Ligand SMILES: Nc1ncnc2c1ncn2[C@@H]1O[C@H](COP(=O)(O)OP(=O)(O)OP(=O)(O)O)[C@@H](O)[C@H]1O
């Protein structure tokens with residue numbers, strides 16, 4: 131940052147506020163993490179204490195591992211999340227490009243129709259979705275989840291991305307047309323790299339709800355071989371007894387992949403490539 | 410041979426009729442400048458020629474081919490945009506060679522053409538830089554280089570200099586003129602800067618509200634404007650207009666006098682109160698008021714005239730232009 135434009139008091143206040151917020155946001159995660167390494171008794175006796183020699187225990191992790199299918203759940207969650215994000219970004223960006231770039235009859239109407247999905251939660255249609263999935267034989271397949279999450283993510287993706295694509299200079303696209311690039315090449319080689327920060331934003335927004343969702347896995351794919359991590363972890367939560375060690379361990383491990391994906395996407399958020407393109 | 414022929418070209422965006430019955434011919438090797446006030450449809454016309462917009466009606470011919478249905482890349486044109494429009498993720502070399510790659514030219518040809526263009530434009534040192542690492546003038550040269558490597562029959566420039574500062578603008582203007590001589594290609598150049606128009610053009614097309622007002626060489630337009638609009642548009646400072654009644658009682662026409670045709674004369678017909686004097690060294694611009702109408706006189710050399718003084722201007726009658734009530738020259 132420019133030295134001449136910063137005032138030390140502002141800097142301290144700003145960092146103080148941000149650090150405070152970070153602490154508050156990370157505290158629950160921290161509690162989950164430390165408790166996942168403690169014995170059951172220690173969890174209840176002193177939930178906020180760090181694990182020490184006496185209370186340290188890996189029992190939770192062992193239970194989770196012994197549960198056997200944990201890695202399968204993990205894999206299912208990963209496949210569903212990554213595939214859904216891929217389709218949301220691909221189709222969302224394509225629809226956004228068409229809406230932003232081409233003048234055709236019903237353009238505005240189409241945009242509004244797509245935006246409608248932002249206001250109406252997809253869960254309202256659960257029964258209809260289930261019927262459709264049964265009819266098409268997709269129940270208990272990962273495709274059921276991928277399709278639903280893609281549909282769920284598209285409205286916001288189209289909305290955000292078309293806004294960003296309108297900002298890509300017309301001259302740039304026209305220069306590419308004069309240079310002989312096809313519309314697909316313009317889309318993939320020129321426009322997509324320029325809206326990468328927006329794509330990353332959309333990916334981050336969509337990733338967490340998909341990864342954490344319990345509703346649709348429970349309804350559409352509750353079979354053992356298609357269970358997602360969130361659904362799989364529910365076996366440790368009973369009506370009368372809950373294996374807290376196992377739940378906390380499972381949750382701790384579930385954080386990891388999201389964290390990795392987040393780091394990947396957030397790197398893309400860094401702007402800079404666009405400068406120097408026009409003017 | 411003609412490089413470009415426009416026949417009755419019209420363009421509407423919905424209800425907005427932007428181009429109205431445009432007829433223009435551009436000869437081979439000619440440098441044609443489109444001028445006109447902002448919003449008159451210059452860019453739209455250029456985009457219709459390039460194929461980026463479809464003409465609503467009319468014919469666009471490039472060379473001997475009717476190109477109404479030909480995509481931009483197959484029209485044998487190259488375009489330089491006002492905002493440079495360089496590909497931000499490609500370096501200068503790749504920016505220049507992209508179009509050739511699309512045409513599937515061989516590596517050797519691409520190499521050779523990029524080398525030639527970058528030599529012409531002094532860009533050799535920057536071939537591996539990205540657009541964000543270049544200055545405005547360098548970016549503009551890359552944009553021109555990108556057009557040159559395609560060796561088009563027709564170059565289209567849309568206000569290529571408007572983002573540059575005055576000194577750079579003059580240099581680049583000279584460079585474009587040199588380029589035109591070196592390449593012997595036809596060029597169409599859009600600007601609303603009339604100095605650029607006068608200095609570069611073989612032929613100027615003056616547009617207003619989507620209509621062609623007059624076509625001709627710079628001096629033809631300057632000396633023989635068909636109407637008041639063209640007369641007022643070309644020349645700087647602009648031509649002075651006043652009721653002809655000022656000098657001959659009862660004349661209903663409008664009198665037009667170029668600032669440089671006004672001379673200080675004690676027996677001059679126009680008695681004016683000086684509002685402001687601009688001393689430019691070589692010239693002196695006197696802004697004065699004649700019966701409520703503001704006029705500008707451009708006097709050669711240096712004169713000591715003060716604000717508030719009353720002076721008389723005279724002119725030779727053969728340098729006077731007359732326009733009727735519709736603005737047409739008489
Ligand atoms: N896509 C469009 N839809 C509707 N009207 C348009 C569109 N593009 C241009 N116009 C209108 O056409 C007219 C001419 O625009 P154009 O960009 O050709 O002007 P210009 O002569 O290049 O002006 P400038 O010197 O400011 O660049 C303007 O009145 C503009 O509002």
Ligand SMILES: [Mg+2]
Nearest residue numbers: 451452453567
């Ligand atoms: Mg324009």
